[in-house]
Amino acid sequence: MLSQNLLLTVVLAPLLGAILAGFFGRQIGRAGAHTVTILGVAVSCAASVYVLYQLVAAGAEPFYGNVYTWFDIGGYSAHVGFMVDRLTAMMMVVVTFVSLLVHVYTIGYMHDDPGYQRFFSYISLFTFSMLMLVMSNNFLQLFFGWEAVGLVSYLLIGFWFKRPSAVFANMKAFLVNRVGDFGFLLGIAAILYFFGSLDYRTVFANVQSLEGQTMAGLVGYDWAAATFICICLFIGAMGKSAQVPLHVWLPDSMEGPTPISALIHAATMVTAGIFMVARMSPLFEMSPTALELVLFIGATTAFFTGLIGLIQYDIKRVVAYSTLSQLGYMTVALGVSAYSAAVFHLMTHAFFKALLFLAAGSVIIGMHHEQDMRKMGGLRRYMPITWITALIGTLALVGTPFFSGYYSKDMIIEAAGVAGEGGGWVQHYAYWCVLLGVFVTSFYSFRLLYMTFHGPERFRDAHAHEAHAEGHGDVHHTDAEVQVKADDPAHDDHGHHGPVEPHESPWVVTLPLVLLAIPSILIGFFTVTPMLFGDFFDGAIFVLPENDTVAVLGRELFHGAVAFGFHFYASPVFWLAFAGFAAATWIYLFQPSVAARTRKALSPLVRILENKYGFDDLWIKGFAGGGVKLGRAFWKAGDTAVIDGVAVNGSAFVVDRLGAVLRRLQSGYLYHYAFAMIVGVIALLFALMRIVG
DSSP states (O other): OOOHHHHHHHHHHHHHHHHHHHHSHHHHHHHHHHHHHHHHHHHHHHHHHHHHHHHHTSOOOOEEEEEEEEEEETTEEEEEEEEESHHHHHHHHHHHHHHHHHHHHHHHHTTTOTTHHHHHHHHHHHHHHHHHHHHBSBHHHHHHHHHHHHHHHHHHHTSSTTOHHHHHHHHHHHHHHHHHHHHHHHHHHHHHHHHSOOBHHHHHHTGGGGTTOEEEOGGGOEEEHHHHHHHHHHHHHHHHTTOTTTTTHHHHGGGSOHHHHHIIIIISGGGHHHHHHHHTHHHHTTOHHHHHHHHHHHHHHHHHHHHHHTTOOBHHHHHHHHHHHHHHHHHHHHHTTOHHHHHHHHHHHHHHHHHHHHHHHHHHHHTTSOOBGGGOOOTTTTOHHHHHHHHHHHHHHHTOTTSHHHHHHHHHHHHHHHHHHSOOHHHHHHHHHHHHHHHHHHHHHHHHHHHHHSSSOTTSSTTTHHHHSGGGOOOOOOHHHHHHHHHOTTOTTTTOOSOOOOOOOOHHHHHHHHHHHHHHHHHHHHHHHHHHHSSTTTTTOOOOGGGOHHHHHHHHTOSOHHHHHGGGGGOHHHHHHHHHHHHHHIIIIIOHHHHHHHHHHTHHHHHHHHTGGGHHHIIIIIIIHHHHHHHHHHIIIIIIIIIIIIIIHHHHHHHHHHHHHHHHHOOOOHHHHHHHHHHHHHHHHHHHHHHHO
């Protein structure tokens, strides 16, 4: 049986570490800061593993209970409580395990940074916030965790606050997420209105009461209550899980240190929206319209953001756009009611994407904080552990048979195919997006691998990359980037302009890579059967029988992990991935000039991708710029013209003029005053006569 104290330990251990490192960092020192935070997350991870073991192997019942009451007013109450079933326990293990490895990795990556203790406090606080989100048993606590991870991500993305680009990136992430969170809050308010409660169990038990209920919408159109609630909740998920058009914050968030790229963008914050929709499956099953919107947004994100990764040179940004694309795959699974497949890919993706982010960080360390792949090449000889683990992560990402990504991503594509057989244009569109996305994923993944670890050593000369870069384009450094080199202690090349000598990273960096590489290979093989075609998520995820695409796959396609692994040759997914691998190999290993010619021939398309389809301009110049212009117009017309010009200055002018007139009546002559008194008396008498008469 799961105890409340055990669950409190899972949540509070990282919080205690964050408090000690944050408030007493000077007293305990650098070693003390990483010791208390790593110990706290390690305790949380061990307790999470024990919770999962109890639920899966020992037959323990899921835990549902409140531990503290926030308020109880007018029949409405709010609590701090936990809902821990197998879905929650799986998320707890993934979050704490990846967080633990990121904590260890941070010792090596941030060893020279003056904000060392502060960084450990932030990442431990982030872990606490994420655990509060996934373990909550009510919408108010969910919203608290939701906002807390957003706040801490703001602090982490802008950790190097002397960078103008980092300050811009964290503000961008914060504001874009507020757009999504506004919709999320509307959805929660609608739930409180229709159900009179914020507790999951009460809402899920009465979800059928939404059938037939409507609410007034725009221009007299009535919305189905379930559709309104689900779309509002999904808008929140679009912000946190970076779905088009609220995806623009995630690539810029690479301005933060690499450890938080792995923590935020692999296993935790960006997957919060996926987890939330899966948790709310009883609600989403009530609205086919909302599911179609989820499907369309996910498919668009999966394919079109992946295309942007093809033209990136920054090693972290390639992985970032890969994350966007894979989040789109998870969202597609949600849209075809394959919630278990979405969560399964969330789990496998957490391991191999965290591995790729941390491998990219290891390369950055070995290259003295250089991130441009055009200045790399041939690093396999110098960084063998980083290379082999990056290769494993790449093979998992592209869906190599028997690797973890093969099982999870293929299941999503197959589920989209099942939905497309009897569906409309949205289902067909989604299937082709995720199918073509396989080639795109494979191409940019091997492009990164070859440009970084293979080919000529372009790092020998600080300017040699200009001759070898794709398209032979010039490399420009902005003033902000130059300032980073001067101000940012983490960039420790100290103005070095000679040949770079790469080196393998220390063991605190490579050990997490090895530990992440193991589940990147094995976790899919051993968990696909129980998680997708067993009873692992029974009671945690609800799917209507007519929407159960995973059940159809279980009957028609899946006959065990081994058999499915050997099924690759009959699937177009494998051959598209192989085509991407072959194309990248031919171009980047044998015919590098083809890349330059192709880039030049497709320059209009390249410009569109470099401009990110104009979404940055839409948000920055459109909404943000338009808001500034509107505010300036109100300032000039309202504040300056009406308030200052009429109300303030105008009233002063009237008083001044009136005073000038009245001053003329004060002549100082006695006969003037006597005359005025006589006139006044006559006027009063005349008025009295009129009244009496």
